[in-house]
Amino acid sequence: MLKIYFKSNCATCQTTLKLLKQNTKEKIELFEYLVTVPTQKDIRDVLKMLGLKAEQIVRKKEHLYKEKYEGKKISNAEWIKILSENPILIERPILIKDGKAIIGRPMERVLDILK
Secondary structure (H helix, E strand, O other): EEEEEEEHHHHHHHHHHHHHHOOOOOOOEEEEEOOOOOOOHHHHHHHHHHOOOHHHHOOOOOOOHHHHOOOOOOHHHHHHHHHHHHHHHEOOEEEEEEOEEEEEEOHHHHHHOEE
């Protein structure tokens, strides 16, 4: 099964879902992370699968980031807490399959999760 950290009105998420449906018959679980907010543990688990630090999955173009966090020295643990409290800052889409995860940007990476 594929799991996607998904935002329903995000064009990239919509394109990702369409691309996956065209290229796999595998069941796809949409995790609307702005509706069901991921816990700090969820975020740590995803980061481990991605092999990244929390700041590496922060959407730095978001107004909230620029307003509150840009230029500040923030630890990984603090970022995880911030991302759990402000999931809009989490990069999307994140695709998870078989204990591995990727960020679906650029779009060409999306099909890598199927290999």
